[in-house]
Amino acid sequence: MLITTRSGKFAPVVTELTGSVSGIFLDKKPCYYRPFISRFDIIAGVGFTTSDGVWEGMADDDPRCTANPRSAHDIHRRKLMALGAAAALGTTAATASASVAAKDDSDASNDTVEPTDVPADANCAVCNMVPAKFPDWNAQLAHEDSTRVYFCTPGCLTTYYVVPEQFDGPDEPIVGAWVHDFETRDLIDALQASFVLETDPDRVDDPMRLNPLPFVDESDATAYVEQYDDLDDDTVIPIDEFDLDIAELYRGQLLDENESD
16 A cells, blocks of 8 residues: 655555564665554554655664654654554455455345256156257246256246146245247246236147247237237236136146146
8 A cells, every 4th residue: 555745755554463564665765663652552664755854654763764853742643643544544445345345245146047058858847848849939947946947838837836846846936937038039037027818729829739928028918919809908917926827727737636626
């Protein structure tokens, strides 16, 4: 660390728990000293120059540095001021370091889970079909314990989302889910998507014959339902509004009877 002195020059600030400060050069004059400040456990050496070249970290009677000595009171006062400045700088540095560490911890805790490639040999957790065979329709989901689950369609994913325990899902929160946008076929965040509760199996040529249709933008979902008299704004919902009745609509034949009753 550096401080500016009255003469406009710079000098290092050195703080340490014990011992001496040595090998510091000011105005090309080496000064080796052991600072002494009574009743302080922490020794702080702060060196700076003035217009007359005094090394004011030195005691006024030390012969190793030539100077125009100040009064003992003035030197002592400056030592205490220097110690305060060093302590303040140390506190500021420690606070800054703590802030950076806190930010790093926050960033680490906010790391998002990313989708993966669908394995060629994976089976749909709900219907047992092979998701990799349906690249425009397949979906996937991640639990907090890193368990990955794959599905052939959004209908299977949303059914699992409602009752994961029926399909051997772990007792861990769901931290990520992904589906393909119905229009663009891009993989999108299912936890943020809007789903159209499509109920006409003849309107869309999709696997499993009937699925809720995901859209990345709610406006696109609304535009879709406006094309049909049997759909309205109430049939556009987020994933957290799926319940057992909706799961029954799409995959009732795969649900346990005691759950769907």
